[in-house]
Amino acid sequence: MDDELNVTYISLNGYVEVNKYRYVYFLIIFTVYILIIGSNSTIVYIIASHRNLHEPMYIFIAALLLNCVLYSTNIYPKLLTDFLSEKQIILYSACVFQFFILYCSGSSEFLLLSAMAYDRYVSICKPLQYPTIMRKTTVSILLLLAWILPALHISVLAIASAEAKLCNFTLNGIFCNNSIYQLQCVRSRFITIYGVVCLLDLSLLPMLFIIFTYTKIFIISYRSYREVRKKAAETCLPHLLVLITFSCFSVFDITIARVESNFTKTARLIMTLQSIVYPSLFNPLIYGLKMKEISKHLRRLFCSAKII
16 A cells, blocks of 8 residues: 555454455354344334334333444444455545444443433332323433434544544554544544543443432332332343443443553454444343333234244
């Protein structure tokens, strides 16, 4: 690559023996992507097509699963293209855009989980006030905030990164995440400080809110009747499982992707693939199995399909 090309294109250096195993990689990732799209879309379809599921809790679940589809579609098509290409490269502007969508959708997940926690808190701790608090207007505002706030925050980082001068044109990864900061000649103090602000606003504060909310729910449930405890367990446990899964892989991205480590290239690839496979694949599985009403409609859907 000549100098002019290097200014525009970034080499993705996170692949391991892609020339030898390109078709194996392609088949595995293509299968996973189809499963992600199919499973998430199926549950969204079930929620949209059944009026008894048009409640705030299920609307938030549908929004979360649509967010998973966006998150995966931002990454998987480019991965599939790279597996079949001789050179794994990406236009820097496209890299910044992928970075933007990645962290917008990731931050939205934390905010949507916060909205779910608030919905469960009102439902279990203030059941008589639930219809007046969780109105359609409230749900719409929470959904808009979950998508608009991350877009406003991350757009600042994306614009700053797009305008930064690059001295390195090889990215140690298979897609554009926080590692793009290692391409810059000088790590901007503004980007570092503002990145911490985004981390606090879009991840840590929502997580603290979720922990506080569920602590209140469990305390009140413990002091209440058995039916209340059962309702809390059935509706809160799936959200907590999703939160724990996504948080674990978010920690990997924040720490490992930005800090040079002793991990081998193969270990980095495996951990990176896990971080983009498990959350998007497990979310519909968790909600499909653990949410009673969704599970019931899923069984009806597949049973009718078998009859046909």
